[in-house]
Amino acid sequence: GAVVSQHPSRVICKSGTSVKIECRSLDFQATTMFWYRQFPKQSLMLMATSNEGSKATYEQGVEKDKFLINHASLTLSTLTVTSAHPEDSSFYICSASKGAYNEQFFGPGTRLTVL
Amino acid sequence: AQTVTQSQPEMSVQEAETVTLSCTYDTSENNYYLFWYKQPPSRQMILVIRQEAYKQQNATENRFSVNFQKAAKSFSLKISDSQLGDTAMYFCAFMATSGTYKYIFGTGTRLKVLA
Numbered sequence: 001g002a003v004v005s006q007h008p009s010r011v012i013c014k015s016g017t018s019v020k021i022e023c024r025s026l027d028f029q030a031t032t033m034f035w036y037r038q039f040p041k042q043s044l045m046l047m048a049t050s051n052e053g054s055k056a057t058y059e060q061g062v063e064k065d066k067f068l069i070n071h072a073s074l075t076l077s078t079l080t081v082t083s084a085h086p087e088d089s090s091f092y093i094c095s096a097s098k099g100a101y102n103e104q105f106f107g108p109g110t111r112l113t114v115l
Numbered sequence: 116a117q118t119v120t121q122s123q124p125e126m127s128v129q130e131a132e133t134v135t136l137s138c139t140y141d142t143s144e145n146n147y148y149l150f151w152y153k154q155p156p157s158r159q160m161i162l163v164i165r166q167e168a169y170k171q172q173n174a175t176e177n178r179f180s181v182n183f184q185k186a187a188k189s190f191s192l193k194i195s196d197s198q199l200g201d202t203a204m205y206f207c208a209f210m211a212t213s214g215t216y217k218y219i220f221g222t223g224t225r226l227k228v229l230a
Contacts, residue, residue, distance in 0.1 A: 027212065034218075042222070043222050044218075044220050046217055046218070049215050093158075095160075100216060101148070101216075102147070102216075102220060104209075106152075108159050109158050
């Protein structure tokens with residue numbers, strides 16, 4: 001159990017367009033989902049925390065209008081990168097938690113390339 | 116604020132040998148969880164082992180064990196009988212049991228197991 005999927009696994013888009021990444025918990029209800037960004041050979045950087053039905057909490061320095069997060073149900077969260085630019089190219093990882101005192105289960109990640 | 120430090124950017128070990136990865140952290144919290152995650156070349160984050168701070172006994176999962184020293188705020192990972200499949204990035208993570216349950220990650224240690 002505790003499987004998290006992400007879609008798409010890879011996406012290439014043109015500068016100025018928007019891209020949506022989906023994160024799903026397949027066999028459990030996720031009260032909280034997290035979105036991370038990872039640059040090559042670096043650690044995971046938390047972008048935001050989202051709880052079902054409420055607004056996401058963004059980390060300092062993360063533009064909430066650029067990285068739109070929606071957590072519409074207990075099994076689905078989406079990250080939309082709006083007006084993407086080449087500097088937004090990165091590996092984006094989501095994770096999901098069953099709730100308090102529980103570890104996070106990670107999705108396989110999405111590689112975004114903005115041309 | 117909590118911080119997690121992994122002082123070994125890279126390590127290597129011969130197959131079948133034992134290796135220890137270090138992790139130290141700083142916190143004023145009394146209740147928290149510590150984790151080791153493995154990130155192989157596929158970049159899927161895999162939970163290796165977890166430790167609850169209130170438990171004095173060190174966690175063990177097959178070939179993986181930890182040395183948890185709460186007073187010293189140290190949480191090292193020992194891998195016994197190293198296998199080629201252990202080659203990966205290893206991240207230490209801290210999660211307080213108060214607040215948002217978000218992870219604080221270390222910078223990672225790249226482990227290479229040599230044949």
